[in-house]
Amino acid sequence: MIRLSPDEISFPDPRAYNPDEGIIALGGDLSTERVLFAYECGLFPWYNPTEEILWWCPDPRCVLFPQDLKISKSMRKVFRDGVFTFTENQCFYEVMENCQKIKRKDEDGTWISSDFLKTYHDLHLMGIAKSVEVWQNGALVGGFYGLIINKIFCGESMFAHVSNASKAGFIYFVEKYKDVFSLIDCQVKTNHLVSLGATEISKIEYLDNLDRK
Known part of the structure; x- marks a missing residue:
């Protein structure tokens, strides 16, 4: 992997660099300029907050x-019965905090640090x-957030405190914006995402x- 210079915002071309684990670079910082440029290059940060920042472009x-x-x-049936209501960008920070604190299977801790x-x-x-919030009886029970880059929504993380909440939010979002985004970047394959129709494509296709544009 390539170590980034702290003095300039740049990344190696992920088309030309193909590590087995998908880690393209390490180091740098989490400035908005660097993070935005990373997504524009097809990379995203994912790392243990006690270690150096790792920048990924997985293949597939x-x-x-x-x-x-x-x-x-x-x-x-969940939608017919009106089990949940949905909002967008109403409590972005709270959605991120919930994503930070939610316990996940096979994961210790979180990559969502205070700097993140x-x-x-x-x-x-x-x-x-952008964030999507899922509500039930006036309580925030699920949601997710991500970045809009060109015609791609780069999903970052989601949470649910009740069954089907994050799934419902995701379906609501995809259905509403199916003519806006060419694809939703889910980053890493999970059974939850596959059940919703996610698939794997090559890094080059992504x-x-x-x-x-």
């Missing part, structure tokens, strides 16, 4: 093409980062999609 890449969204019969929170909140204030 997990994505969802909006037209491939799968909605199960049980989830259709500040940077992405600043990107939200710039109109680049970067080709990212380059389309």
Whole structure:
């Protein structure tokens, strides 16, 4: 992997650099300028807060093409019954905090540090980062956030405090913006995402999609 210079905002070309683990570079900082440029290059930060920042461009890449969204019969009933209501960008920081604190299977701790929170909140204030909130009986029970880069929504993290909350929020979002975004970047494959229609594509195919304006 390449060590980044602290004096300039640059990344190695992920098309030309293909490490087995998908880690393209390390170091640098979490300035809004560097993080935004990373996403524009097809990279994202993911690391243990006690260690140096790692910048990833996995191959393959997990994505969802909006037209491939799968909605199960049980989830259709959830929507018919009005189990949840949805908002956007109403409490971005609170969504990130919930993503930070939620316990995840097979994961110890979180990569969402206080610096991470500040940077992405600043990107939200710039109109680049977006949140979706899922409500039930007036309580925030689920949600997710991500960045808008060209015609791609780069999903970062989601949380749910009740069954189906994050899944419902995701379906709501994809259905609403299916004609806006060419794909949803899910980064890393999970069974949860596959059940919603996510698939894996090559790094090159992802970067080709990212380059389309």
